[in-house]
Amino acid sequence: MMPVRTRLGLACALLLGAALLTACSRSEPPTKGGPVTVRRLTEAQYRNVIADVFGPQIVVAGRFDPIVRTEGLLAVGASRASITPSGVERFAALARSIAQQVVAPGNRELLIPCRPAAPGAADDACATKFFQQAGRLLYRRAVTADDLAGPVRIARTAALARQDFHAGLAYGLQGMLTSPEFLFIAESAEPDPADKNLLRLDAYSRASRLSFMLWNTTPDAMLLDAAARGELADADGVAAQVDRLMASPRFTQGVRAFFTDMLSLDDFSTLEKDSLIYPAFGLAAAEDSREQVLRTLIDELIAREGDYRDIFTTRRTFMTVPLGMVYRVPATRPGGWAPFEFEEGDPRAGIQTQLSFVALHSHPGKSSPTLRGKAIRELLLCQKVPDPPGNVNFDRFNDPKSPNKTARLRLAAHATDPACAGCHKLMDPIGLALENFDGAGQIRLTENGERIDASGELNGFKFADARGLGQAMREDPAATSCVVRRAYTYAAGRPIEKGERDWMADLEQSFADDGYRLRPLLRRIALSKALQSIAKPKPELSAGGPT
């Protein structure tokens, strides 16, 4: 029998041990890695890169080939994107315009690190110096002699033909800006010394992934230096850079880019409302409503370090005068943005009631419970809704002479017709909760004189109106799991692999443990082994047998 003191001591030791164990972070579940990606620069990234490398005074005016949204993100679609022939032309035109601006007097003094020996002749040494400096930032890695040979040769030939060093330099730069090395973020992998079954991203690829994830732009000089020095190979080096990037004001730009992608805010560029039905929803209101949701998210999640789930119930937002006219509330800083808080009891709580949701996911002249329900399912809950069948007939819903005055009544067919019900029961009950918001997001109690019934249900959680919907979303685990999954796929640029399921589960648990705060989640992803792990390619079976 153990003496009492020993028993107490053992108990203490056990308790202490347990405490220590829980205090220690869980170790990250291993994954089997994923593929490297080759991602085309998005429009936003292209613009950011040019502004970062050559300065914001460079005008980037042109159109970009669209990227197809994949797995809910353009960031993933970018890895499936190619460039069409007309896209090549457009990039070439952009490159020409940018290059000419860079070498123009006024910019050349800042951007070209040397003067040519003679302004009317070629100067390989100076050209090389310039291309080396620019190339590093444009290609996001150390430039090789091979990389430089082409541009320098072009610059020389053009300078001789035009008898102008700077004109020649512009041609060389144009070549770099149309190179796939610039337009595509191509990752490479190297063996992982800690695990012979896995590869890992090489230093520069890692730098790119981190920079595009956190700042949505090319790695800056400090990050490239850290990569060159091998600092990104160990956890502390990565942490130092990640913390630097997240402490910068530019981190906000990266978070905005993430949510712009996740919430599909690029759709605003094609948004049109009928100006006779919704005169208050003009171009200014549309632009401001896109900015409004981003400001709300940054304020709640970054500035206030709030709980992610609160975005569905928060009454705090920001207003401009054009928005104030649609919401019918005062904007206390005309000409700019002013914080605004809706009163207790106001149904306009949560980002799902903001114009960026209800107006964006509506028709030009009326609301759409189906589009809104689909948007909430797909964008905020990450639940895919199947596409409608090709032969669907909208006449009954669109019939103006229908005795059914509200959308709920008109959509009743969705619930009763078995061909429709399967999918529509995923969307309509959610969207109908937002029927107190008309097609422009303006609040209303009735439709065609009939009082609107905004009750519904989300995954078993019943509610009576939009505020209730917000509560339901707050409580739904799909909402938090969705942002976790999106954040990871955004950073990786590819869908989640089968071997990453445990890692996802762990990440979701950590998110909860951290109080659903965004900053720790993003930091965790950035520092994770999973983000840098690359699967070994499977051996190819060729006609000649295994090699």
Added chain:
Amino acid sequence: MLTLRRRSLGAGLALLLASAAAAAPSTGGPQTLAYVIANFNNAVYETQFMDECPEGPAIGNDEMWWRGLSRADKDKLTDNGLVQPVDRRFISVLRGPKGEDVCWNPTVVKEPPLRTVQGSVSYGFNLDGSNDDRATPKSCPHRNFVSERGAPGVDNQMYRLLGCHYGWRRNGVLDTFGNEERRNSGRGVILMEITNVTDPRNSPEVRVAFYRAADPFSIDATGRILPYASYRVDSNAGKPRYGAVARGRIVNGVLITEPIDAKLPFYANSAFAEIQLRDMRLEMDLTVSPEGKVQGLVGGYYDFDKWWEYMLKIEFLIATGDWSCPALYTAARELADGYPDPKTGECTAISSAFKIDALPAFAIHTTPVEARR
């Protein structure tokens, strides 16, 4: 489906939508309503066949000038009828005996008496409190009108003066151009703020402040002013530049204010003016029309000098508006009916009424600190 928790669409939303004008959802305390005035027109009662002007419209400056010319001069100065009145307006006013501008020197020529309104009906208020034509302590003898609803004692000498001038009538352009210019420039816009509203349909004691808006209108693609925009109160070092405050009440959705002396900001036809009204009162129906407007009537004794100052500023429109300064000035001096000068006995103000269209808005008060930035 049963809607079990409708109270969540409760007080805030119901009040927001039931109220006639814009207000933040009420937490139970008094609300503030605000309006911005879009159209500001002389209230001119017109019949279809202009019966209130039995001799026809008032004769304008161009005709007065033309009729005084010899036949030879007529041809010369109008290039045989090719020069339009609007293009000859700068010489046609210089018809004083010594070539004086007759607007700046309206008494140097004698003209036939102005054709004034002879009708009996006018929009407006009973400003002097009397239904007969006799003098009162604050007014000179003058004929009263009957309102369009049949109420006697309406004082609106400005209508009597201007009502037969085509430029101020419905199809004339003076007020229309003025409203358009104000709409596009955002200058001289009156911002009204009604505080202490306990019930948008019936409030016994409200306060109505008349400010100038420091922000331009928000206009939609068709040129219409949009309601529910926010306007800063034009202030200097924290103090509103215009800040007349009247007591009032709301009765069955109509706002009625007590008379006060007020200076209202005004801009029209490239001219800034201050409408100085004594005994100014306002009656405005707060029911918002489908286009988002409310309508009302503002009235009071318009200070003669301030009014004539505005008329001089818009002299360049004399051909468009078609008035003649000597006739108008002389008649105005005779018809002025407000606040006799204690020394001369001549009345120093003209009873007037203006029709206003206003839109629900939000009045934003900037703090002194912000104002200083």
Added chain:
Amino acid sequence: MQVRVAAQRLRHTVGWSRLALVASLCPVMTSGTNRRLRWSCLAALLLAPVGLCANDPGPPVRFYANLTPEEQSSTTISPGSGRADFELDRATLRFSWRVSFKSLTSAAIGAAVHGPQRPGTNAGVQIDMGGKRPASNLQGSAVLTDAQLQYLLAGRMYVNIRTQKYPAGELRGQIQRLPPAGAGKTG
């Protein structure tokens, strides 16, 4: 069209309220003699003064123009003179004229109402009153458009009599409103 206009005139001059009043006052009778009584009753009440009716638009508005060469260009020398009198029916906007002129230098080739313009400037034809060979004591009428009504009320219409010697116009006069008898003077 004529019937419709006549019916309109009847309705406007008589008014619905008066018709209703008449209908209620004149007893309905069945025999022949009583029918004559009913018709005389109706006639008496219909011809009663205007005051009974709320819809009566009022008596015609009268205008006139003194036609002289003075309002033409100074190269027009003529001993001619004339007068035009107009009547505008409120209900139908029918504008009737009677134009007389004498001592013209040559044959008249046109008589028209021009506008909108003030004295001393020229405008195009709004209403052709007399065709190519108008003779004095010209009479006729036309229905005004809404725009023409506004020009007329604004005093911007004038009469122009053109002649062979003065094809641009020999006599002219701005159309002015004739105040109803007993209308108050300005002041």
